[in-house]
């Protein structure tokens with residue numbers, strides 16, 4: 001019997017066990033556990049990876065998004081009730097970041113082929129109250145940022161990229177996280193760059209924004225016991241920064257492994273009942289998830305499970321149908337609802353064995 005688990009985090013991290021343990025000991029021995037050298041070094045390394053001027057470590061990906069919007073409010077660029085356009089099919093965190101700040105999420109239907117926003121869809125959602133766009137590079141493929149940036153420029157809108165699933169994705173050599181006015185990243189353990197606990201970061205080229213964010217994440221304080229803002233405690237601790245400094249060295253290689261599996265799936269999976277992801281050549285997709293569509297999703301999922309293949313749904317309930325957002329419950333968003341009804345994520349990770357990949361292909365191809 002097969003036992004192909006969706007994502008084997010233990011196997012991923014055990015590849016680097018020696019280095020991770022050494023880095024952990026280094027922090028323990030340093031006697032300095034918050035806002036120290038590991039964080040400063042990681043921020044520099046991640047800014048360099050994304051090719052941005054600044055990286056500000058925070059406690060998690062949700063806080064990264066929340067704090068950028070909050071900083072724009074402090075700067076007077078956003079005000080209560082302003083509209084922020086966000087894909088309706090995103091993970092709920094992107095939407096929580098908007099409502100948490102007293103801003104209005106405007107749920108935009110994504111492109112059915114890429115599952116991301118595109119300029120055409122965004123245009124339909126722009127009103128006189130629109131102040132920002134929050135594109136989510138979902139599943140590891142980057143939104144068409146060239147056209148989105150042009151649109152934002154024409155309408156004088158801010159762009160906050162949600163890069164929680166897209167570390168290293170790029171268009172024309174420009175990475176996710178370097179296109180917008182600011183970007184939020186998550187290093188949740190299961191993300192392409194994952195810590196061994198919660199962690200997140202913001203990237204930006206804007207000096208003023210970076211300066212406020214450095215304070216906001218630390219009680220609103222630049223200087224100990226002097227508070228310029230009513231900030232929060234959202235710091236990326238030294239142990240997690242040290243873990244990330246080990247893992248960032250392997251991110252490029254791990255991404256290549258994901259891309260190879262994805263290419264194999266795309267060339268070998270062939271079943272008229274299954275729609276494959278639409279891979280766009282110009283985008284460097286980093287395959288956080290490999291998402292199929294199937295009209296008979298639950299039958300396919302049970303079939304795969306009976307054959308020892310674990311799958312997941314990202315995500316089973318669209319945000320506008322959640323109890324947490326009753327004000328959106330009667331919205332009609334046909335593409336988003338179709339996506340949530342039909343999508344299924346199959347295993348993809350840098351530690352999958354060739355035999356496992358072949359097995360996934362064969363079993364899907366035999367689904368009748």
Ligand SMILES: *Cc1c(COP(=O)(O)O)cnc(C)c1O
Pocket residue numbers: 060061062063090091093094136162164165185186187188198199200
């Ligand atoms: C994971 C994720 C987040 C939130 O990140 P956390 O670190 O879990 O807070 C935000 N947006 C998207 C699209 C995500 O996948």
